[in-house]
Amino acid sequence: MKDRSVRKSVKAVLATGIVIVSALSIAALILGGVWGNIAVGALLLLPISRLLTEVVAFTKEGKARYALISVILILMIASSFTFALLQR
Amino acid sequence: MDAYHLFLLLFGGFFIGIIGSMFGIGGGLFAVPLFHFGFGLDLHQSIAASLVGIVASSMMSAMAKVHLGVLSIRLSKVLEIPSITGAIFGSLVIGALPINLLKILFSVVGFSMAFNMLKNPFKIVLGKQVRKHYIPADTKGEFADHYRDPSNGKTVRFEAQNIKWAVPISLSAGFLSSILGIGGGIVNVPLITQLCKCPIKVASATSGYKLGITACAGSVVYFAKGYIVPDVTLTFSLGILAGSYLGMAILLRTKPILVELFFGLLLTAVTLKMVLSI
Numbered sequence: 001m002k003d004r005s006v007r008k009s010v011k012a013v014l015a016t017g018i019v020i021v022s023a024l025s026i027a028a029l030i031l032g033g034v035w036g037n038i039a040v041g042a043l044l045l046l047p048i049s050r051l052l053t054e055v056v057a058f059t060k061e062g063k064a065r066y067a068l069i070s071v072i073l074i075l076m077i078a079s080s081f082t083f084a085l086l087q088r
Numbered sequence: 089m090d091a092y093h094l095f096l097l098l099f100g101g102f103f104i105g106i107i108g109s110m111f112g113i114g115g116g117l118f119a120v121p122l123f124h125f126g127f128g129l130d131l132h133q134s135i136a137a138s139l140v141g142i143v144a145s146s147m148m149s150a151m152a153k154v155h156l157g158v159l160s161i162r163l164s165k166v167l168e169i170p171s172i173t174g175a176i177f178g179s180l181v182i183g184a185l186p187i188n189l190l191k192i193l194f195s196v197v198g199f200s201m202a203f204n205m206l207k208n209p210f211k212i213v214l215g216k217q218v219r220k221h222y223i224p225a226d227t228k229g230e231f232a233d234h235y236r237d238p239s240n241g242k243t244v245r246f247e248a249q250n251i252k253w254a255v256p257i258s259l260s261a262g263f264l265s266s267i268l269g270i271g272g273g274i275v276n277v278p279l280i281t282q283l284c285k286c287p288i289k290v291a292s293a294t295s296g297y298k299l300g301i302t303a304c305a306g307s308v309v310y311f312a313k314g315y316i317v318p319d320v321t322l323t324f325s326l327g328i329l330a331g332s333y334l335g336m337a338i339l340l341r342t343k344p345i346l347v348e349l350f351f352g353l354l355l356t357a358v359t360l361k362m363v364l365s366i
Contacts (some may be wrong), residue, residue, distance in 0.1 A: 004234050010161075014151035021144075022329060023215035025322040037320025043140060043325060044311060047304035048209050049283045054161075069165045076172055084312035 006057040013053045028063045048074060089319055094124065097320060098327040099176065101141060105331020109149040109338045111351050112295030113273030114142035116301060119143025119324070127320060136310035137321040139303045142324040149293070149331035157235035158340070159293035163248045163284065167258040168298050170315050171272060172305055181267075190267055191366050198359030201278035205352035209345055232269025238290070238340045248284040257283060262302070274358050278352060288347045289339060 001007070021043045028035035051070040058067035089097075100122050108115035116138040123134035153159050211217070233250035248254075261275040273295045280291035310316055339347065 001235065003161050006161060007154045007157075011151055011155045014147055014154075018148060018151060018329065022138070024226040025326050028318060028322055032319070036322060037324050040140060040311060040316050043144060043322075044304060047143060047300050049205070050147070054165075065164045066162065069169060073172070073301055074116050074167055076169075077301070077308055079334075080176075081308040081312050084181065085111055088263050088313055 003057075003061070003063075006054060006079045007053060009053045014046065017042075017049055021046065034053055048077060051077075052068050093127070094323060097323040100325040101180065101333035102128075102334075103327075103330035104141065105145050105148070105333075106335035107331075108142070108145040108273075108328070108341075109152075109296060109335025110292065110333040111273065111345070111354060112277050112299070113301050113354075114138070115145060115328075116142060117274075121334075123320065123324075127305065129317060130319065131308065132315045135319050135327020136307065136315040137317060137324060139307040139310065140316060141324050141328045142303035143300050144328045144335050145332045146296050146303065148329045149296045149336050150300060152333055153293045153297075154335040155231060155278055156340070158289055159249060159297050160231065160233055160286065161285070161289055161297070162231055163251075163254075163280070164294045164298045165293075166251060167254060167276070168301055170255050170259035171262035171276075171298065172302055172349070174259040174264075175266040175305075176262075177273075178263040178266025185267065187267070190264065194264060194307035194361050195363045195366075198362065199354060201282065202352050202359060204282055204356040205355060207346050209349035209352070212345060229246050233290075235290070237344070239343050242264045244287055246290060248280075250285070254284050261338060271347075272302055274355060278355065281348075283333050290352065292339060292347065292351075297339050300356055325346060336353050 021039065024035065024039035024042050028039040051074050054070040055067045055074075058064070058070065093211075100119075101244035103116040104118050104122075107113070107118070116135070117137035117140055120131075120134045123137050124130045124131060129137065150159070154161070212265070231251065232246070234243055234245040236242070237244050257279055261279060262272065265272045265275055271359045276298065277288075277291045279285050280294055281288055307316075316326075
């Protein structure tokens with residue numbers, strides 16, 4: 001299996017993230033208010049944290065090409081969020 | 089939110105999570121009507137909730153599949169940028185193109201992809217020899233990999249082919265999915281099986297892995313604009329998280345030919361819906 005260390009890191013980050021998001025979602029359903037936006041924000045941070053993990057892991061493995069793709073994707077997501085905020 | 093709606097959202101999310109995780113599709117096809125007609129959310133809010141659900145589904149199935157080797161991270165990386173770029177370009181030119189012509193084009197391509205997908209299951213029914221979609225390969229190539237298939241205990245070796253063609257087609261797929269409002273997965277899975285010659289399970293897992301990023305790029309825009317209804321979205325996402333985990337377990341234990349059959353039928357249904365809307 002290729003990219004074993006990338007896979008391990010991605011799995012660890014996603015598993016931790018999913019546990020946190022689930023806990024925040026349940027808290028938001030019980031408490032309501034601002035917790036809802038916090039939980040949704042945490043859920044939307046999961047793909048970003050996955051991409052960041054890929055950047056670190058691919059860089060460690062010397063696969064700069066794939067790390068660069070992840071960096072570009074992070075920038076694309078960040079710029080679309082920023083433009084949407086500016087349009088609001 | 090009353091108990092009835094809570095149950096409906098959790099169950100709906102659970103069901104869509106299973107389907108999405110099994111076939112590598114987002115599930116927006118089912119989720120948007122559920123929110124729009126079932127919960128009376130406006131279309132923007134429905135799409136926003138559906139996109140957040142896709143992010144949840146993709147992350148859960150990625151977490152469950154990534155260590156098994158059933159998904160190709162490298163192939164997913166190569167196809168992600170063209171797919172998102174196509175989707176962004178599609179959203180910019182929407183309204184300026186003859187939609188019916190694009191629908192006809194999609195219908196032709198969709199039926200041919202469904203035919204290819206259903207060919208092997210029908211050959212088995214007729215007792216004929218089946219030719220594998222994927223090319224068995226060693227693991228030395230850049231896009232070669234292997235995984236152990238729990239449905240038959242065998243190690244499946246594969247190598248993604250035609251990458252130079254897959255990139256522009258992925259761009260067109262992103263464009264089409266944005267223009268026609270169809271999910272990315274329904275185009276990605278046939279693209280990965282039929283053009284890149286990967287096994288159906290790898291196609292489904294890789295598509296699901298890739299979709300999370302595309303859906304996130306869309307969701308953050310809706311989030312920034314305040315279209316997300318947190319309680320509905322989060323309840324749905326909790327259902328999705330559970331369903332995706334189960335869907336992944338079902339996918340791994342199902343024979344590849346059955347996955348091809350069900351995906352082919354799903355693709356036929358989506359294409360028929362497109363034909364009827366012309």
